[in-house]
Amino acid sequence: MPKITIDGTEIEASEGRTILQALDDAGLLMNGVDIPHYCWHPKLAVDGSCRLCQVEVEGIPKLQIACDTPVQDGMVVHTANDRVKAAREGVMELLLINHPLDCPICDQAGECKLQDYAYDYGVKASRSKEPRRALKKNVDLGPTIVFDQERCILCRRCVRFCREIPKTGELAVFNRGDYSVIETFPGTPLDNDYSMNVADICPVGALTTKDFRFKIRVWFLEEVAGICTGCSNGCNIHLGVANNKVYRYVPRRNDAVNDTWICDAGRMSYREIGAPDRLRECMVRDESGRLAPTGLDRAIEVAAGRLRRLIASKGAGVIAGLASAHATNEDLFTFRRFLSALGSETSGVAVVRGKADDLLIKEEKAPNGAGAREIGFGDARTVVDRISSGGIDALITLGHDALHESLLGSEKPLADLDTVIVLDTHASELQRVAHVIVPVRHAAEKLGTFVNVARRVQRVVPAVESAWETYADGEVLAKLGAALGLEGFDGSYDARQVARDLAAANPAFVGIDLDSVGDTGRLLAGSAASGAER
Amino acid sequence: MLETPYVTNYLTEHFGEEDYPTIEGYERVGGYRAARKALTEMSPDEVIELVKIAGLQGRGGAGFSTGMKWSFMPKDTDRPKYLVCNADESEPGSFKDRILLERGSHQMLEGILIAAWATGASTTFIYIRGEYAYPADQMERAIGEAYAKGYLGENVMGTGFRHDVRVTRGAGAYICGEETGLLESLEGKKGQPRKKPPFPAQYGAFGMPTTVNNVETFSHVPHIVEKGANWFRSFGTEKSPGTTVFGVSGHVVRPGLYELPLGTMLSEIVFEHAGGVPGGRKVKGVIPGGMSMSILPAGQLDVPMANEFLHERKTMLGTGGIIVMDETTCMVRVASVISYFFRDESCGQCTQCREGTGWINKIVDRIERGAGEEEDLEVLLDVAGKMEGQTICAFADAAAWPIQGLLRHFSDDFAEHVRQRKCPFAESFEL
Numbered sequence: 011m012p013k014i015t016i017d018g019t020e021i022e023a024s025e026g027r028t029i030l031q032a033l034d035d036a037g038l039l040m041n042g043v044d045i046p047h048y049c050w051h052p053k054l055a056v057d058g059s060c061r062l063c064q065v066e067v068e069g070i071p072k073l074q075i076a077c078d079t080p081v082q083d084g085m086v087v088h089t090a091n092d093r094v095k096a097a098r099e100g101v102m103e104l105l106l107i108n109h110p111l112d113c114p115i116c117d118q119a120g121e122c123k124l125q126d127y128a129y130d131y132g133v134k135a136s137r138s139k140e141p142r143r144a145l146k147k148n149v150d151l152g153p154t155i156v157f158d159q160e161r162c163i164l165c166r167r168c169v170r171f172c173r174e175i176p177k178t179g180e181l182a183v184f185n186r187g188d189y190s191v192i193e194t195f196p197g198t199p200l201d202n203d204y205s206m207n208v209a210d211i212c213p214v215g216a217l218t219t220k221d222f223r224f225k226i227r228v229w230f231l232e233e234v235a236g237i238c239t240g241c242s243n244g245c246n247i248h249l250g251v252a253n254n255k256v257y258r259y260v261p262r263r264n265d266a267v268n269d270t271w272i273c274d275a276g277r278m279s280y281r282e283i284g285a286p287d288r289l290r291e292c293m294v295r296d297e298s299g300r301l302a303p304t305g306l307d308r309a310i311e312v313a314a315g316r317l318r319r320l321i322a323s324k325g326a327g328v329i330a331g332l333a334s335a336h337a338t339n340e341d342l343f344t345f346r347r348f349l350s351a352l353g354s355e356t357s358g359v360a361v362v363r364g365k366a367d368d369l370l371i372k373e374e375k376a377p378n379g380a381g382a383r384e385i386g387f388g389d390a391r392t393v394v395d396r397i398s399s400g401g402i403d404a405l406i407t408l409g410h411d412a413l414h415e416s417l418l419g420s421e422k423p424l425a426d427l428d429t430v431i432v433l434d435t436h437a438s439e440l441q442r443v444a445h446v447i448v449p450v451r452h453a454a455e456k457l458g459t460f461v462n463v464a465r466r467v468q469r470v471v472p473a474v475e476s477a478w479e480t481y482a483d484g485e486v487l488a489k490l491g492a493a494l495g496l497e498g499f500d501g502s503y504d505a506r507q508v509a510r511d512l513a514a515a516n517p518a519f520v521g522i523d524l525d526s527v528g529d530t531g532r533l534l535a536g537s538a539a540s541g542a543e544r
Numbered sequence: 545m546l547e548t549p550y551v552t553n554y555l556t557e558h559f560g561e562e563d564y565p566t567i568e569g570y571e572r573v574g575g576y577r578a579a580r581k582a583l584t585e586m587s588p589d590e591v592i593e594l595v596k597i598a599g600l601q602g603r604g605g606a607g608f609s610t611g612m613k614w615s616f617m618p619k620d621t622d623r624p625k626y627l628v629c630n631a632d633e634s635e636p637g638s639f640k641d642r643i644l645l646e647r648g649s650h651q652m653l654e655g656i657l658i659a660a661w662a663t664g665a666s667t668t669f670i671y672i673r674g675e676y677a678y679p680a681d682q683m684e685r686a687i688g689e690a691y692a693k694g695y696l697g698e699n700v701m702g703t704g705f706r707h708d709v710r711v712t713r714g715a716g717a718y719i720c721g722e723e724t725g726l727l728e729s730l731e732g733k734k735g736q737p738r739k740k741p742p743f744p745a746q747y748g749a750f751g752m753p754t755t756v757n758n759v760e761t762f763s764h765v766p767h768i769v770e771k772g773a774n775w776f777r778s779f780g781t782e783k784s785p786g787t788t789v790f791g792v793s794g795h796v797v798r799p800g801l802y803e804l805p806l807g808t809m810l811s812e813i814v815f816e817h818a819g820g821v822p823g824g825r826k827v828k829g830v831i832p833g834g835m836s837m838s839i840l841p842a843g844q845l846d847v848p849m850a851n852e853f854l855h856e857r858k859t860m861l862g863t864g865g866i867i868v869m870d871e872t873t874c875m876v877r878v879a880s881v882i883s884y885f886f887r888d889e890s891c892g893q894c895t896q897c898r899e900g901t902g903w904i905n906k907i908v909d910r911i912e913r914g915a916g917e918e919e920d921l922e923v924l925l926d927v928a929g930k931m932e933g934q935t936i937c938a939f940a941d942a943a944a945w946p947i948q949g950l951l952r953h954f955s956d957d958f959a960e961h962v963r964q965r966k967c968p969f970a971e972s973f974e975l
């Protein structure tokens with residue numbers, strides 16, 4: 011392995027990596043060793059055009075661009091001497107001569123690399139007396155993105171992204187020289203399943219998402235590490251939180267899961283958190299047949315009463331459990347224990363399937379199908395079949411995915427059941443047939459883990475508190491278990507403890523707890539190690 | 545009337561003969577003997593060695609050793625290898641390749657054939673600038689004749705060697721003359737130079753090993769093969785052997801082409817061959833090698849036209865396109881024209897080039913309009929300095945050098961514009 015010396019510090023690099031890649035691999039880039047860069051992006055082809063990343067390599071007369079210079083054993087690199095600084099300042103000055111003085115009204119302010127580098131790499135007052143380029147503002151590039159041509163520094167990250175990642179190639183540089191502008195090809199708007207990533211990788215405020223722009227200044231946002239729940243890929247994200255509200259999801263780099271990308275659908279799924287159809291209070295069906303709001307204790311009492319009555323008359327075999335692939339492993343393990351202690355013999359996990367691609371988007375439209383199966387939930391079809399054959403009188407369902415046309419099709423097959431207990435985040439047709447409804451937390455509101463399609467256990471932490479009373483599914487089930495006097499249930503629920511219990515009970519989860527998974531996750535035991543497990 | 549250079553030498557001596565552009569005419573004066581000799585009597589390595597010893601330097605502007613360049617082509621490879629003939633000739637002040645294509649089409653084809661044998665190339669792409677319609681027609685005709693005679697195609701001259709030649713037309717972009725910009729354009733993409741490495745010899749046209757040479761470079765090759773390295777070295781200087789076709793334009797009595805040995809004095813070309821400035825006016829400055837090279841003031845024309853001497857005066861031979869300007873010329877106006885050209889032709893990838901060419905052009909125009917300030921001159925030099933040696937291709941250097949040269953030798957013109965707050969030259973045309 012080649013060793014290189016950067017500003018006096020020796021680092022070990024892998025063969026064939028460039029200087030920037032070697033620093034990135036070592037976690038040092040812009041985190042110990044500052045080599046400012048615009049066009050280079052760790053997940054896109056090298057462009058070598060912004061010329062900002064120039065460094066001095068001993069033995070080579072001209073400055074070299076760090077993004078395209080392969081490391082060689084014994085290479086000595088200087089990133090901060092006067093020559094390098096002068097070159098950098100030169101590039102910065104040239105980039106700024108045509109850049110509008112938009113910062114006060116620019117939505118990128120606060121996370122703008124032009125602003126940051128201009129500040130860090132000392133550009134004095136502009137010497138340019140010439141009029142700046144006047145170009146198009148507010149260009150509608152497609153359904154998701156707005157473009158400000160004047161702010162663009164032509165790093166071409168967006169162009170390469172469209173060509174290399176979704177491979178849709180909607181964007182290109184038109185014209186030449188300082189008349190160059192980014193545009194879409196006529197008749198081909200920027201419209202693909204990953205389009206909004208261009209706003210993340212645009213180093214300036216040229217590309218912004220219609221959804222997020224002008225919502226809030228980014229410096230007010232706290233970025234909380236979490237997981238997208240849109241599909242079983244479990245893309246790593248940052249939830250942008252302020253005032254106890256999630257304003258956006260942006261990708262969080264995890265080379266083993268989603269590199270630096272997320273899909274548009276996943277990104278927009280943050281809106282589920284504060285959606286108007288969130289369930290806000292417990293409800294029980296009264297004698298008149300109407301759902302009436304109530305407190306958790308009463309809801310548990312009613313649910314327990316109904317279940318107890320059924321067990322007494324028909325035995326626990328008529329009770330079925332439908333797990334949700336949106337629930338955490340801790341919720342599901344509690345459910346699993348609950349159903350076993352109860353003596354229920356019928357259970358499964360409902361998963362909605364949809365379109366997949368070969369990039370990130372997976373077929374299962376929930377984050378934890380793999381976890382549910384690992385914990386012992388089979389196919390929800392078993393449950394659906396037993397309901398339609400009349401063998402079931404009571405159903406405890408987490409979520410409402412079973413309503414999907416591939417399973418129940420609607421709430422109607424449940425209409426004749428004696429008891430339907432629903433733990434859910436959002437309203438659904440289940441309300442028509444439910445006897446007890448308990449509002450539960452969204453993944454952004456609780457602590458727990460999911461297992462993604464590649465058997466990686468990943469953690470979510472509470473990024474916001476729900477504005478109304480909600481509970482973790484596990485917490486509700488723990489209380490219900492206690493109300494029923496089930497063995498091993500004392501009514502308490504602690505996700506950390508449940509995770510430890512799960513690890514003790516299920517060999518696949520050996521060594522995994524809510525701390526050891528960290529922010530980037532860990533593979534279940536017995537999984538083929540992935541390349542990024544370093 | 546047939547166009548021939550005013551002064552001819554081995555490259556152009558037959559250009560006045562009516563049938564010389566045809567294969568019959570060319571063969572009558574000994575054409576294709578050199579190719580036959582190379583293909584039947586010499587190994588590829590021997591050809592490369594010969595061209596190296598002869599010291600042929602590329603005539604496309606950079607002056608790189610042709611034999612060396614050929615030797616970079618990989619030998620043991622299953623991939624097809626290509627040659628590219630750079631006939632994009634877009635450097636303002638250069639018009640030598642045009643006549644070499646029109647009148648010397650077979651001479652160049654023969655050079656290509658020898659180069660193909662030396663490098664093992666299977667196909668040559670002749671990339672001709674879009675505006676060169678007639679030269680392109682002439683090349684197509686010559687290629688047709690060569691195929692018909694069996695000098696191109698599956699079995700060249702019965703030797704079993706296969707070589708194909710195709711003409712590709714550019715669309716009129718200067719940057720498509722830069723060899724990797726050319727390759728992109730050849731592949732049907734936007735003409736934007738590639739990062740190097742990898743160099744074309746590793747990753748060239750369509751990703752295959754490729755050598756790019758200029759029209760004139762190929763044209764010298766048959767003569768070297770036929771008459772030998774020593775003969776070739778009898779022309780020119782020790783370091784810069786051979787002749788070249790100088791193109792003289794601007795304020796001279798006889799603008800046109802002159803085939804002269806490298807090392808001929810610039811003053812001799814301007815005053816004796818081209819007849820000096822008309823109307824008894826004096827020379828003010830001369831650009832020696834195409835617009836991207838630094839200008840020389842009237843007092844520095846006693847310089848041999850070869851890189852080893854021109855370097856000492858901070859300029860280069862370039863394409864040998866000599867542009868003469870007399871004492872009525874406003875050098876700020878010259879800077880304006882030059883900087884406009886480079887602003888317009890920059891491909892726009894690199895920050896320094898994209899932004900620098902535009903900024904320089906805007907400053908120069910402002911000075912010419914009489915709105916310049918003293919500190920602008922400093923900024924001009926500084927920006928030009930920042931463009932040098934820091935970009936993907938040499939275009940940015942080519943844009944910076946002429947500005948640096950004008951400021952080096954004619955800073956008085958600039959200062960006078962600033963002082964008088966207008967252009968002091970009566971004859972300077974309107975902006």
Ligand SMILES: Cc1cc2nc3c(=O)[nH]c(=O)nc-3n(C[C@H](O)[C@H](O)[C@H](O)COP(=O)(O)O)c2cc1C
Binds near residue numbers: 602631719724758
């Ligand atoms: C901006 C720019 C424009 C160029 N234009 C031409 C051209 O029109 N014709 C040419 O032969 N070489 C041109 N060159 C030089 C080529 O890049 C290349 O060096 C040359 O074709 C190699 O051939 P040679 O070794 O035979 O000179 C240009 C270079 C630059 C940087």
Ligand code: SF4
Binds near residue numbers: 163164169
């Ligand atoms: S829009 Fe943004 S990402 Fe695209 S080229 Fe311009 S600055 Fe770069």
Ligand code: SF4
Binds near residue numbers: 243272273276
């Ligand atoms: S691919 Fe799946 S996990 Fe990733 S962002 Fe999209 S929906 Fe979310």
Ligand code: SF4
Binds near residue numbers: 892894935936938940
């Ligand atoms: S130097 Fe200029 S012409 Fe050459 S690649 Fe860079 S921007 Fe394009």
Ligand code: FES
Binds near residue numbers: 048061075076
């Ligand atoms: S980051 Fe290296 S040239 Fe742009």
